[in-house]
Structures are given as C-alpha cells and as structure tokens.
Amino acid sequence: MTITIQRLHELFQADFENGILYRRDTGKVAGGKCRVGKDTYYCRVQIDKRNYYLHRLIFAMKHGYFPKTIDHIDGDTLNCKIDNLRDASTSDNMRNRSFKPSDWGTGITHHKIKTKGGKLNEYYRVSYLNDHGKLSYQHFSMREYTLLEAQAFALNKRSKTFSDRHLETLINAMNANPEFQAFKNRHQYKDNTTWQTTDLKVSIPLRRVLNS
Structure with a gap:
C-alpha cells in the first residue's frame, strides 16, 4: 500500500529547495544513500518499516501526487532538490539517464x-x-x-x-x-x-x- 501524502506531511517537514526531509518527531534528516544496481545510488527513507525513494516523497509533498516516473534533470540521482525533479515518461527518463563519465565522452x-x-x-x-x-x-x-x-x-x-x-x-x-x-x-x-x-x-x- 502506497503511503498517503497526508501521512507524509504528518511525519516530515520538507526543505524543497535543498531536497531534504526532516522527521517531525526528532528533527533529524530522514533517509540515507543506498546502491541500486552496480553503479547507481539513490536516497531512501524508511517509513513504517518500508523503504521509499526520497525524490518520490519530495515530489509528492510538493505537487500533491505520485507520478509514474520522476526524472532527475541533471542526471544526479542523489540530487533531490525540487527544481531538479520532473514528471517524465519512461522514455524521457531513459534519454536523460546518467552514464559514467570518461575522457572519451559520456557513455x-x-x-x-x-x-x-x-x-x-x-x-x-x-x-x-x-x-x-x-x-x-x-x-x-x-x-x-x-x-x-x-x-x-x-x-x-x-x-x-x-x-x-x-x-x-x-x-x-x-x-x-x-x-x-x-x-x-x-x-x-x-x-x-x-x-x-x-x-x-x-x-x-x-x-x-x-x-x-
């Protein structure tokens, strides 16, 4: 069952500009970095013993809905600032995906x-x-x-x-x-x-x- 946006506002204070959630009960920053796949990292938050991606929570708290796919505009999956997140199609998200940088050209x-x-x-x-x-x-x-x-x-x-x-x-x-x-x-x-x-x-x- 997906967490409700109302529940998110009850649990967290959002700093949309910097892409951070603070737990209301402790005042501490919520979430931490986790690896997904071989070279990709995301920020993940645990709520009621379930894990959620930070960028999805921040987007939902700001815009009031959970999109199917969220794209990190600059390609940095750890950058959860609201200005770096957009509702995108799966194909648009793939077009903008990150590749390991190299001297020969990205990818x-x-x-x-x-x-x-x-x-x-x-x-x-x-x-x-x-x-x-x-x-x-x-x-x-x-x-x-x-x-x-x-x-x-x-x-x-x-x-x-x-x-x-x-x-x-x-x-x-x-x-x-x-x-x-x-x-x-x-x-x-x-x-x-x-x-x-x-x-x-x-x-x-x-x-x-x-x-x-």
Whole structure:
C-alpha cells in the first residue's frame, strides 16, 4: 500500500529547495544513500518499516501526487532538490539517464580482454538507446576502428535518443580529440555547431576520410 501524502506531511517537514526531509518527531534528516544496481545510488527513507525513494516523497509533498516516473534533470540521482525533479515518461527518463563519465565522452568506455591465445584485445564500448528505448551497446575494436569513429557513432545515436546534456559532454570530448581536429581541417569546418548538426550524419565510417 502506497503511503498517503497526508501521512507524509504528518511525519516530515520538507526543505524543497535543498531536497531534504526532516522527521517531525526528532528533527533529524530522514533517509540515507543506498546502491541500486552496480553503479547507481539513490536516497531512501524508511517509513513504517518500508523503504521509499526520497525524490518520490519530495515530489509528492510538493505537487500533491505520485507520478509514474520522476526524472532527475541533471542526471544526479542523489540530487533531490525540487527544481531538479520532473514528471517524465519512461522514455524521457531513459534519454536523460546518467552514464559514467570518461575522457572519451559520456557513455563511452575503454575495455581490455585477453583472448584464449593470450592476446590482448582492446575496444571502446558505446552505450545508446535502441529504437525500442532499451539500453544497447556497440563495441569498436581498437585494431579496426579509431576513437573518433566510436564517438561519431555515439553522436549519431544520441542526437536522436539522448538529452542535450549528454550531447554537450560528447562534443567536448570530440573537440579534444586530435583526430577530430584533423577531420575538420581537411574539410575546412570552422563552425562546430554546423558540423555536429548536419555533416556527421553522413560521415560514418570516418576512417575512410581520416586515412585518405
């Protein structure tokens, strides 16, 4: 049974601006950090021996209802400030989900595995949403592909399925990539915005350009 909003107001004093609940009986901050999955953390509050996510309680106390899905706008699941919470569809929430930051671009990770013969195989893994809104992965072997190709693939996918926040971090990583600078210089691209919104969609595989 879901707790009522009236009951929440009886139990807690809400600081919506800072995303904190205080217990009325003790004056103490309610809840603590818990891990959900491998790398995701949320704030959780125990009420009558049941656990609830803090962001859902704060949203309900402010707006008067429990939405099906709540999105953390900045991608930080521990940031429960009311201005960082919004009622969102499941697909919008997936588009804005957090990815582990990296020097190659958000959602691009570097991996090393040994084959049965003892050889070291290195590859980039790109996380993206498929046409059904499910999280998918594409691997780019460093023996066959450049980092720019992995980044270009990610940007193509994310321009359709991810938020501007993710695109910005990816563009910044690409601008720091010497391969990208070489590509722009060869094609005389001066405006990053024009390049990222038009030309990239027809520029894969980029190694044919870079190695020409």
